[in-house]
Amino acid sequence: MPSHLPLSWAFLLSATWSRTLPDKNELANACYFTxxxxxxxxxxxxxxxxxxxxxxxxxxxxDFRLMGSDFQRLVLKHYMEGRPPLEEAMWLLTSSENFQTRTLSECPPMQILANMLYGEALLYLDGPSRDGESAMLVAQAIEQTKRVQPEVLNALARTWPLDMATHRFQDRHVF
Structure with a gap:
């Protein structure tokens, strides 16, 4: 829905113009910007x-908010050799199951990358293991990607470092 319309017009349009899910570009933009x-x-x-x-x-x-754009910026910075945003990832991972499910449906990369970041961090504490917590978290992240429509995931992968996270984990998870 156009955001430049007066509130009354936006309300009227939302009441008469409905659809179940935003298209992939709207989801990608909303996930980042808002x-x-x-x-x-x-x-x-x-x-x-x-x-x-x-x-x-x-x-x-x-008043505490974790914004998609901030999390994206911190994750991108991490994969360019910055510190991992583990505090932000833990806020997402320790939320209730229904909260995590909602985040996964509204801004999938946030929930997926939270699992990837924490899984990567655990490699340094527990070491690589096929049965360890780090492998379990990454398996959960991969499972979460399967719940996202492929065209939506492809659109989000162009702006979120999903591939970088996967490659980084694989590079460090050696047996």
């Missing part, structure tokens, strides 16, 4: 009900 993963951070010692009350009272940090 995608944000939001977190609400509360006291971890609280139970679910107490945490909900704290959120409703505004006593939790709801």
């Amino acid at each position: 995608y944000r993963v939001g977190y609400v951070i509360c006291d971890a010692s609280l139970g679910p009900e107490a945490a909900q009350k704290e959120m409703e009272a505004g006593r939790c940090n709801a």
Whole structure:
């Protein structure tokens, strides 16, 4: 939908112009330019009900966002010999299963590369193993790529370092 229209026009068009999924170029652009993963951070010692009350009272940090464009920039920098964005990857990997599934459907490279980055980091801690956690994480990333429509994955692979991540892991995962 055109973003330059007034809000009332955008609402009217969205009500009359619908489709189930964006095309591959829209998904690739939205994943880079506008995608944000939001977190609400509360006291971890609280139970679910107490945490909900704290959120409703505004006593939790709801301002933390992980943006697709920032994550992409950090991952690209890493594969050009920068530090790996492991903190950002861990935010994605430690999210609930439904949160990860949603991220995978809305901005697949973020979830896939989070697995690849952490799997690569574990190689330095655990060493290469076909049954180790690093191999499991990379296998999960590869499985996730299979859930993405091939034409969408191809469009995203032109702007996200999916191939670089795979080659880097394979180069370092020697037996």
